[in-house]
Amino acid sequence: GQSLEQPSEVTAVEGAIVQINCTYQTSGFYGLSWYQQHDGGAPTFLSYNALDGLEETGRFSSFLSRSDSYGYLLLQELQMKDSASYFCAVGGWGGYQKVTFGIGTKLQVIP
Amino acid sequence: NAGVTQTPKFQVLKTGQSMTLQCAQDMNHNSMYWYRQDPGMGLRLIYYSASEGTTDKGEVPNGYNVSRLNKREFSLRLESAAPSQTSVYFCASSEGTTYSYEQYFGPGTRLTVT
Numbered sequence: 665g666q667s668l669e670q671p672s673e674v675t676a677v678e679g680a681i682v683q684i685n686c687t688y689q690t691s692g693f694y695g696l697s698w699y700q701q702h703d704g705g706a707p708t709f710l711s712y713n714a715l716d717g718l719e720e721t722g723r724f725s726s727f728l729s730r731s732d733s734y735g736y737l738l739l740q741e742l743q744m745k746d747s748a749s750y751f752c753a754v755g756g757w758g759g760y761q762k763v764t765f766g767i768g769t770k771l772q773v774i775p
Numbered sequence: 776n777a778g779v780t781q782t783p784k785f786q787v788l789k790t791g792q793s794m795t796l797q798c799a800q801d802m803n804h805n806s807m808y809w810y811r812q813d814p815g816m817g818l819r820l821i822y823y824s825a826s827e828g829t830t831d832k833g834e835v836p837n838g839y840n841v842s843r844l845n846k847r848e849f850s851l852r853l854e855s856a857a858p859s860q861t862s863v864y865f866c867a868s869s870e871g872t873t874y875s876y877e878q879y880f881g882p883g884t885r886l887t888v889t
Binding site: 694695697699705706707708709712751753755761762763764765766767768 | 815816818819820825833865867871877879881
C-alpha cells in the first residue's frame with residue numbers, strides 16, 4: 665500500500681516563505697505531485713517531481729529526494745490568496761494512475 | 776473548453792435510494808477518476824478508468840459501481856446509499872500517458888445521505 669504524511673496546519677505571515685513537507689511510503693514510485701484546494705473548491709495541480717531535485721514554477725517550488733522518500737512544497741512571497749489546503753500525492757502501487765493523496769496541509773496566511 | 780463537468784452539484788438522498796453521478800471531460804483525455812473527500816481524510820480514489828473500455832478499483836470501491844460510457848463520460852453509481860457515503864465526490868481526468876501526471880478536477884458533487 666501507500667501512505668503519506670504531511671502537517672495538518674501551518675500558519676505564515678504575508679510576504680514570508682513557507683515550506684510544507686511530505687514523507688511517503690509506497691511500493692513502486694511514479695512521482696510526487698502537489699495540489700492546491702481552496703475552501704469549497706476543487707483541487708488544482710501545482711507541480712510534479714519524478715526525479716530528485718527542485719522544480720520551480722513562479723513563486724512555488726517543489727523538491728524531491730527519492731532516497732529519503734521525502735518532498736516539500738516551497739511557497740515564496742506569500743499572499744493572502746495562498747490560504748488554502750495543499751495536498752501531496754504519490755503514484756505507486758498498481759501503476760502511475762493509482763494516485764494516493766495525503767490528508768492535506770491547511771495553510772493560513774496572516775497579515 | 777469546459778474542462779471537467781459534474782452533475783448534480785448537490786444531492787440529498789435517503790438511505791437505500793440509488794443515484795448516478797455524471798462526469799464529462801472535453802480535453803480528449805484517456806484516463807478518468809472518481810474520488811471522495813471527507814474531512815480529515817484527504818482524497819480517496821474510488822474507481823478509475825485508464826482508457827475507454829476499462830475500469831479498475833481504487834482504494835474505497837465498496838458500495839459503488841462505475842461505467843465508462845465513452846471517452847468523454849465516466850459515471851459513478853450508488854445502488855443503495857448509506858449515511859457513510861455522505862461526502863464530496865470529485866471526478867478528474869488526465870492524459871493518461873506515463874509522463875503526464877496532472878489531473879484536472881471537476882467542481883464536485885456534495886452528497887448527503889440521511
